[in-house]
Amino acid sequence: MKTMTALIRREYLEHRGAFLYAPATILSLVTLALAAALLFNKVRVPYEIGATSALKFFEVGFLGMGALWSLYLMVALFFYYADAFSADRRNNAMLFWKSMPVSDFTVLSSKMLAGMTLLPALIFAALIVSGILLYGLTGLAVIMMPGLEVPGVLEVLTSSVQLGFYALVHLVLALLWYAPFFAWVGGLSTVFRRWSIPLAFLIPGMLGLVENLFFFDAGPRGGYILNYLRRRLEFGPDRDNIETELLTALSADTNAMLQSLLASIDWMQMVGGLIFAALAVLAASEYRRRVVST
Numbered sequence: 001m002k003t004m005t006a007l008i009r010r011e012y013l014e015h016r017g018a019f020l021y022a023p024a025t026i027l028s029l030v031t032l033a034l035a036a037a038l039l040f041n042k043v044r045v046p047y048e049i050g051a052t053s054a055l056k057f058f059e060v061g062f063l064g065m066g067a068l069w070s071l072y073l074m075v076a077l078f079f080y081y082a083d084a085f086s087a088d089r090r091n092n093a094m095l096f097w098k099s100m101p102v103s104d105f106t107v108l109s110s111k112m113l114a115g116m117t118l119l120p121a122l123i124f125a126a127l128i129v130s131g132i133l134l135y136g137l138t139g140l141a142v143i144m145m146p147g148l149e150v151p152g153v154l155e156v157l158t159s160s161v162q163l164g165f166y167a168l169v170h171l172v173l174a175l176l177w178y179a180p181f182f183a184w185v186g187g188l189s190t191v192f193r194r195w196s197i198p199l200a201f202l203i204p205g206m207l208g209l210v211e212n213l214f215f216f217d218a219g220p221r222g223g224y225i226l227n228y229l230r231r232r233l234e235f236g237p238d239r240d241n242i243e244t245e246l247l248t249a250l251s252a253d254t255n256a257m258l259q260s261l262l263a264s265i266d267w268m269q270m271v272g273g274l275i276f277a278a279l280a281v282l283a284a285s286e287y288r289r290r291v292v293s294t
Helices: 002-014 016-039 054-084 094-099 104-144 153-214 224-233 239-246 254-263 267-290
Strands: none
Touching (some): 002 016, 016 054, 016 104, 054 104, 054 153, 104 153, 153 224, 153 254
């Protein structure tokens, strides 16, 4: 356990740019952008909502920032895994780790776990800070937009807890859903280093092309491979359900949103993807153990 903790801490120290500095910079820029939008009266309430309160302003803003942070996290993780699995070969640390009583599977597992736990935890913390800042900006919105009704403290606190819980569940499930894609690019990185980024797209694209050349019109349009990957990349509840909850004057029903999220997940695909991710890390560690020495 101490070894794994030390290895994860090492990943944080080596990738502080993506783990800490970039989120802090983004948080500062988003805060400035929101403040400027309010100060220059560039905020418009959708006509579907009609008369609303500052609580609705907070809810829409919180979920919007949650979506942006999730997008950043998924992109950052893709590039992190494309780099982390081969970083030891680039900085000449391979010989050091080969001399340690630590298996290659343990080293690569620590990299996988760091990306699936530490970075998401820091991003979720950034989301919470974003919510606190948004609450302060909500007070500014009341001043700049006198038509808004001021919510009670209990309303804001209850909404914050519910939205935070929904964002956390959504984040955890999204990480588990996309784990095979991260393991895929990480495994390729062990063999091809930074060429893993284009190859992660090129290999399935070429397989889809070959399938279409040999089995044209024998299956769905675009072929089984590309159609499967397209569906596998989709995650989250139906957009209409989320818009229904947000574009009303009432407070968002997070229970209905959670039910919609859970109902949208193919749990067999989730389990299969996690098995694929574990096998990809195991295969990468075996290649690293048997082939890679420097």
